[in-house]
Amino acid sequence: MIPKMITRLEDFRRYRPLLRQLVAKDIKLKYRRSFLGYLWSILNPLMIMIIMVLVFSNMFRFDIENFPVYLITGQTIFNFVSEATNQAMFSITGNAALLKKTYVPKYIFTLSKVTSNLVNTFFALGAMLIVFVVCHVRFQVYMLFIPGILLEVYIFCVGLGLFLAQATVFFRDVQHIYAAFLTAWMYLTPIFYPITMLPPGLIWMIEHFNPLYSYITQLRTIVLEGLFPDSRLILYGFAVAFVSLMVGTWAFVRSQDQFILYV
Amino acid sequence: MGNSSYINRHKDGKTDYAVVVDHATVRFNMASERIDNLKEYFVKLVKRELMFKEFLALKDVSLKVRKGEAWGIVGTNGSGKSTLLKLICGILKPYQGTVTVHGAIAPLIELGAGFDGELTARENIYLNGAVLGYDEKYMGRHFDEIVGFAELQDFLDMPIKNYSSGMAARLGFAIATVVEPDILICDEVLAVGDYAFQQKCERKMKQMRERGATLLYVSHSIESVKEVCGHALWLDRGIARMCGAADEVCDAYIKSLKG
Numbered sequence: 001m002i003p004k005m006i007t008r009l010e011d012f013r014r015y016r017p018l019l020r021q022l023v024a025k026d027i028k029l030k031y032r033r034s035f036l037g038y039l040w041s042i043l044n045p046l047m048i049m050i051i052m053v054l055v056f057s058n059m060f061r062f063d064i065e066n067f068p069v070y071l072i073t074g075q076t077i078f079n080f081v082s083e084a085t086n087q088a089m090f091s092i093t094g095n096a097a098l099l100k101k102t103y104v105p106k107y108i109f110t111l112s113k114v115t116s117n118l119v120n121t122f123f124a125l126g127a128m129l130i131v132f133v134v135c136h137v138r139f140q141v142y143m144l145f146i147p148g149i150l151l152e153v154y155i156f157c158v159g160l161g162l163f164l165a166q167a168t169v170f171f172r173d174v175q176h177i178y179a180a181f182l183t184a185w186m187y188l189t190p191i192f193y194p195i196t197m198l199p200p201g202l203i204w205m206i207e208h209f210n211p212l213y214s215y216i217t218q219l220r221t222i223v224l225e226g227l228f229p230d231s232r233l234i235l236y237g238f239a240v241a242f243v244s245l246m247v248g249t250w251a252f253v254r255s256q257d258q259f260i261l262y263v
Numbered sequence: 264m265g266n267s268s269y270i271n272r273h274k275d276g277k278t279d280y281a282v283v284v285d286h287a288t289v290r291f292n293m294a295s296e297r298i299d300n301l302k303e304y305f306v307k308l309v310k311r312e313l314m315f316k317e318f319l320a321l322k323d324v325s326l327k328v329r330k331g332e333a334w335g336i337v338g339t340n341g342s343g344k345s346t347l348l349k350l351i352c353g354i355l356k357p358y359q360g361t362v363t364v365h366g367a368i369a370p371l372i373e374l375g376a377g378f379d380g381e382l383t384a385r386e387n388i389y390l391n392g393a394v395l396g397y398d399e400k401y402m403g404r405h406f407d408e409i410v411g412f413a414e415l416q417d418f419l420d421m422p423i424k425n426y427s428s429g430m431a432a433r434l435g436f437a438i439a440t441v442v443e444p445d446i447l448i449c450d451e452v453l454a455v456g457d458y459a460f461q462q463k464c465e466r467k468m469k470q471m472r473e474r475g476a477t478l479l480y481v482s483h484s485i486e487s488v489k490e491v492c493g494h495a496l497w498l499d500r501g502i503a504r505m506c507g508a509a510d511e512v513c514d515a516y517i518k519s520l521k522g
Contacts, residue, residue, distance in 0.1 A: 101376035
């Protein structure tokens with residue numbers, strides 16, 4: 001067991017350049033041949049936020065203070081999770097040609113997709129920053145914990161991504177199920193509405209079983225209330241992330257030698 | 264999977280053997296029996312047909328290659344030649360038996376397998392190097408050598424999707440052979456590329472052989488197997504039919520094809 005772990009770690013060291021190259025490739029190709037290039041990573045979330053602010057302050061009104069900030073914080077976290085896991089899900093089946101022809105540790109592909117989405121999220125923080133300035137958010141020292149929140153989300157996404165990637169290899173149906181699941185997940189996460197408008201039973205469910213609620217609430221506590229997030233929320237966030245990572249890794253390692261028979 | 268299969272990859276093994284394949288069996292899932300949706304899965308589960316209809320691409324094959332030897336692998340289409348090479352490269356895992364490899368492998372199985380069509384040749388050199396396990400620094404040092412060998416100086420900033428298959432193969436060969444491999448694995452890669460480049464590749468392979476690299480070679484051209492290799496293995500529908508001196512094995516193989 002332990003020698004096997006050491007071999008795996010050595011393998012990871014050897015293929016770290018590949019991880020870097022794959023992440024760089026994703027980022028380079030995303031905006032290649034577009035006029036504004038990387039600027040889109042900032043413009044895109046801003047534009048979506050502006051549209052949603054217009055919709056929700058004219059058509060459906062919620063009593064939320066500083067709504068643009070409320071919205072963009074939730075939206076940034078949710079987009080990270082949905083994009084990262086969705087792309088991770090296709091990371092094995094999408095690289096079938098390569099996996100059949102050369103030996104590469106397979107999880108590298110999944111890891112690279114989640115990592116390149118983390119980098120994109122750092123760009124999106126630029127958009128958040130602009131909104132903060134425009135909406136007079138007070139900058140304070142607790143904001144230094146924001147990368148910590150992103151770390152929780154990242155670990156969570158790696159685990160979920162590994163699980164989805166291996167499941168998709170054996171059952172392509174997972175793709176379609178997960179697409180529907182993501183829609184439900186979006187509405188069950190208080191991104192554009194206050195959680196208090198839900199019935200108490202549902203609030204309890206979301207607080208306990210939707211890790212995104214924890215991540216988004218941590219971010220909003222810092223930004224909107226200027227307080228350090230509740231330590232129980234942080235603990236819960238990390239715990240869920242590590243459980244996700246363990247389950248995902250276990251499922252992936254258990255079945256990875258079979259991938260080549262099904263891709 | 265109740266088996267004891269594993270692959271060992273050592274950087275500097277102390278044995279005389281470069282590759283040891285010990286009673287290896289490789290199992291494939293027949294495409295028609297592929298289960299890729301949940302409904303089918305449950306139907307099979309209920310019918311207890313979940314274990315797929317297996318197809319053994321290699322059956323109990325053993326092969327011991329000493330350091331510095333050149334082995335040809337011959338056989339008809341579908342006899343398991345490529346499967347054996349993929350097994351040795353670590354792409355496939357044996358279902359039963361073991362595979363042990365001592366030394367760094369340069370797989371010339373499908374050249375440019377790691378190329379991304381959207382990226383330029385320059386970017387692909389680094390990406391492909393990373394697929395083979397080499398970092399940016401190493402590739403940077405050998406960059407000019409690779410470009411020079413592939414003779415693609417004028418097309419470095421063109422996306423690979425606009426390359427001809429011969430050009431892409433040239434680049435792939437140049438990248439795969441920039442390292443000093445202990446074991447060279449060739450699967451009909453030289454069929455692409457023009458005559459001049461084929462000659463160049465053969466010279467390069469000869470050079471590496473002279474430095475003591477082990478060679479595993481698959482080709483349908485019996486003449487080139489006889490010329491390049493001292494030993495040969497004849498595979499027939501996944502079974503090792505004959506194993507020994509290249510001339511004898513090749514003659515027996517040709518004879519079986521004719522009669």
